[in-house]
Structure formats: structure tokens, C-alpha cells
Amino acid sequence: MPFPPVEPPETPWQLDAARATPGDDLVAAGADLEPGTLLAAYRLGLFPMGLGRDGHGTVGWWSPDPRGVVPVGALRVRPSLRKVLGRFEVSVDTAFREVVEACADPSREGRWITPEFVDAYTRLHELGWAHSVEVRQDGELVGGLYGVSVGGLFAGESMFHRARDASKVALVELVRRAHADGDPRRLVDVQWATDHLRRMGAQEWPRAQYLEGLARALEAPQVDLAADLAADLPPTRTV
Template identity: 40%
Template sequence: MYKLTNELYFPSVETAHSSGIVAFGGDLSTERLQLAYHSGIFPWFEDGEEITWFAPEERMVLFLNQLKISKSTRNILNRNIFKVTFNTAFEQVISHCQQIKRNGQLGTWITDEMLQAYVKLHEMGVAKSVEVWQNKELVGGLYGIDLGHIFCGESMFSKTSNASKIAFIHLTQHLKANNYQIIDCQVYNDYLAQLGAEEIPRDLFMQILNKKLKVVYED
């Protein structure tokens, strides 16, 4: 595992430890964060810990034609219970993601420094959000990094049932309509697996990231 310096550099993902850790240290500058995502690496650490950079052997992704929408969720979509917007309340979304309490998690991995860094990326048009509203209140959403052909999902939140799921569905449909390849969900979790996400080998993910392999979706 590599110890980063002030140099803007990341080692190859092939050097990652079996835990997925590629490197420690460095900073959360917009330049380093962009280099990380374009290199197949993402930061993941809790407040008070050293910055840790990951590229797991198995990458959780959603192939856009594999999205699973249950009958109950389709019913919610058809009833137009929620209003969905894009990039209208990024800072509110990431703040909710930071503050929401999650089962089995003592603290937050979205530190204040990280929040500020991603807000800057949003101002640059790199970080984007999806917002879900009900009665003019923000009740759910998600945010991530837009690489132009891959959307790297970072976090989502719900203040009411199904709100984050609705955000994810709208994001997937938007990305497919705009010829994106995949959504990078980073690491396995049951919630995203139920929506159709799956783990693929890191090498396959890197081929898609580096545009050496193109996913073709038939209409």
C-alpha cells in the first residue's frame, strides 16, 4: 500500500491490497479527487482517520439495462408521488447524506473536508445530484461524480420510504438515455443488489472506465 505525498499521483489499481486499499494520505483537492476517479480509485474513510483510497478487486456496478423495478415501485412512479430534479440542491443532498444515521455505522465517512471538496467539484460541473421532493420538501436524493460515460455514485439518503430508490431509478433512466455505460456503485450492498447492481472483476471495470470495452445496450 502506497503512502501518497504532495505529488499528484496514484499507483496502479493492480497494486491494491486484498482489502482494496491502494494508498493512504494525500489530500482531497479537486485535482486529486478527479485523478482518483479517472484512475478507478475512490476515497473511503471515517472522520479522524487518515485519507484512504480504494480500488476493490470486485466492483459493484449497475449495467443500465439490468435495473430492477418492482411492481410496488412502478405503482409509486405511476402515481407521481414525488417530484425529481437534477442538480438543483447539491449541497442539501450531500449534507443530508452526511447527517443521516445508518444501521451498523457509528460515524460518517463524509467528513466536513470531503463535503466541501465535493461542493467545489459540483461548482466545476463534475459532481452531480438527483433530488426527490414531496410537498416541496427534499425527502431523498443521491450524488456522485460524472465522468461522461460512467456515473460514480457516492451516497444516497431517504427521509421517507422509497425516496432514494426513486432517485436511483431516475438517474439510471437519464444515463441510459444519454448513452452512459454503467453506474459505479463501488462496493457491494444488498439494497443496490435488489435494484440490479452486481459485482464485476476490477479488470473488467477498468476496461470500461478506460473505454477499452464498450457496453452495448439494445433498445
């Protein structure tokens, strides 16, 4: 997979998160899932999710207000989680499509990832923009996440787990890599801050604040998330 990523052809569609009504999460509908369209959307603070049943039908472009984010230094790792980190093997970009397909499992409640989305993000991965974190136990894939990395932004799309704490371990590893250099402009976007994510340090930012933070993040250098790192965690808050 190339690093730095390969820039795809530009999208013909006009997308704009700044025109969204405050408090409304859905900004626009239509367009396509071509690599250039997806990248343009993330650079504007948008991400796609189908508007029909189980994510099928017309593509909706979303900009949650407020937005869930994990800034540099905000990650919380509870002592109980620290104790289990060593029970798992963690890797990056070794099974991208398998992770996305696990997130798209049709038996999952609230599923929205269609085969078209799987193909679209696989194409983005092949260009070097989309990445996965894999969590294994005894060689078996038991958890992971995937998302898009642009400059200092990592926009998380979905995660899954088949073993307790596996998705939490994936998030810790993602933040460890995305924030490894401590550049305060870097930002991990988790879309909506669930209770689970809040306990791990996710914050909720109004859309205007998120777009300001996004602009700073896009100025930061691209991170090679698959690069070898030291084993230590980045500075975190233990609670």
C-alpha cells in the first residue's frame, strides 16, 4: 500500500458542511462513493451513510452536531483495560477488507455498511487513504476498526468485536499511532460520542469547533499508521 497516499481524480460534486443547519446531522444526499468524492467529503468534515434500510439507497452525507472527537492527550485508559492489552496481538493494514466486512456483518443491529461501501473503502485503502486496525487472539481476528487518514485527521468509520475489550484495544492502538508524534493539531474523529467512547476520553464539539479543528488537522503531515513504533502508549489519562 503506497505511502504517501495516491491522490485520486477530483470529484465533480460540490459538497459543503458549512451550510448545514446547526443541530442537524444530515447535510446532503446523492453524489457517489468514488475515491475523489470520499476524500473531498472528509476534508470538508462529511462522511457517507446510506439513507435507506440497512444503509442501502441514496447516500447521505453527515456532519454530526455535536461531533465526537479524541484530541491529542484526551485518551483515557482505565487500569482494567491496561491489564488486558497484552492479551491481544494488534496489527495495522494486514486484513483491511476482512475488518470492513466484519463491521458490515448483516446480523449486527443498526448495520449500514453495504457491499458498495466495502468496495469503495477498499479502493480508498489501495490508494493509501483508508486503514484498519486488527486485533487478534491466538491468531484469530476478534476485533478491529477502520477509517480514513488525511493529514492529521483520522476519521473512524466503524469498529467490531468478537471478544471482550477487543474494540477498545483497537481504539487504543489507533490513537497510539495517530497521535504518536504529539502534534496538537492531530485529531481522531469518532463521529458520535457514545457512552463507551466518552469513558475512553471522547469529547463532543459543536460543528463550528470541529471544522476549525479539522482545518488545523489537515495542515499536519500525513501519518504512516503502519510504521513500526515503540511499544509505549502515548501520554494518556489513567482513570
